[in-house]
Amino acid sequence: MLSVDMENKENGSVGVKNSMENGRPPDPADWAVMDVVDYFRTAGFEEQARAFQEQEIDGKSLLLMTRNDVLTGLQLKLGPALKIYEYHVKPLQTKHLKNNSS
Numbered sequence: 001m002l003s004v005d006m007e008n009k010e011n012g013s014v015g016v017k018n019s020m021e022n023g024r025p026p027d028p029a030d031w032a033v034m035d036v037v038d039y040f041r042t043a044g045f046e047e048q049a050r051a052f053q054e055q056e057i058d059g060k061s062l063l064l065m066t067r068n069d070v071l072t073g074l075q076l077k078l079g080p081a082l083k084i085y086e087y088h089v090k091p092l093q094t095k096h097l098k099n100n101s102s
Helices: 033-042 046-054 059-064 067-073 078-099
Strands: 005-008 014-017
Touching (some): 046 078, 059 078
Antiparallel strands (some): 005 014
16 A cells, blocks of 8 residues: 655645655555556557566566566567666566565
8 A cells, every 4th residue: 555645736736645656656566557568658669568468467577577577478579678687677677676685
C-alpha cells in the first residue's frame, strides 16, 4: 500500500507529494505492467512498449531483466533494445539497488 503525503497548493488545491512520479510509484519494484508500458511510451519507445505489455513485464520483472533478456527476449530491433537497456533498464536497476541497500 502506498502512503500519500498531501500538500496544499498555492491555488488552494491539494496535491500528492512524493508518492507518485509521472503517475507511477517512485520505486520501479512497485510498478504494474501498465506503469512499465507508460514509462517506455513517455521515453519515446511507443512501439517497443507494446512488447513489455505483451510479455507482462511489471516493475519487479523489469528490475530482474538482463541485457540478454532485453536484446533477445522481447524480440525488439537491436538499436532500440540497446538504448532501452543501457539508458533505462540498467539505470533503474542501479537506482533501485542504491535506494534499497543498507
